[in-house]
Amino acid sequence: TGSRTDLAAILVWGITVFLSQCSKGTTDAVDSGPWLCQPAPRCGNKIYNPSEQCCYDDAILSLEQTRRCGSNCIFWPCFELCCPESFGLQQKFLVKLKVLGTKSQCHSSPISRSCIG
Numbered sequence: 001t002g003s004r005t006d007l008a009a010i011l012v013w014g015i016t017v018f019l020s021q022c023s024k025g026t027t028d029a030v031d032s033g034p035w036l037c038q039p040a041p042r043c044g045n046k047i048y049n050p051s052e053q054c055c056y057d058d059a060i061l062s063l064e065q066t067r068r069c070g071s072n073c074i075f076w077p078c079f080e081l082c083c084p085e086s087f088g089l090q091q092k093f094l095v096k097l098k099v100l101g102t103k104s105q106c107h108s109s110p111i112s113r114s115c116i117g
Helices: 002-023
Strands: 053-056 059-062 067-069 073-075 080-086 092-097 111-116
Touching: 067 080, 073 080, 073 092, 073 111, 080 111
Parallel strands: none
Antiparallel strands: 053 059, 067 073, 080 092, 092 111
């Protein structure tokens, strides 16, 4: 029973260290693994899995979903932005790349391609 007591003590110690790291808001103890201490990503009031989904206009989309950009282009809202460039008879849109780790915006993101119409 001595080894069982030792194992129980180690488990209690490990859980205590883990929970203390989470309560401090740090992830030092889990940087190499899943972000168990991080708040879950939210889209509006819903939680989503960023390895399979993204939040676009308060809707949760799968990473493979596409949308129209103008009348002739398709873009991936999880990875790209559809940016209006000109209006009128000859509408022009630019598809720009989202930059990971930033709040990507049309005026500062790199251009992926141009769409007419």
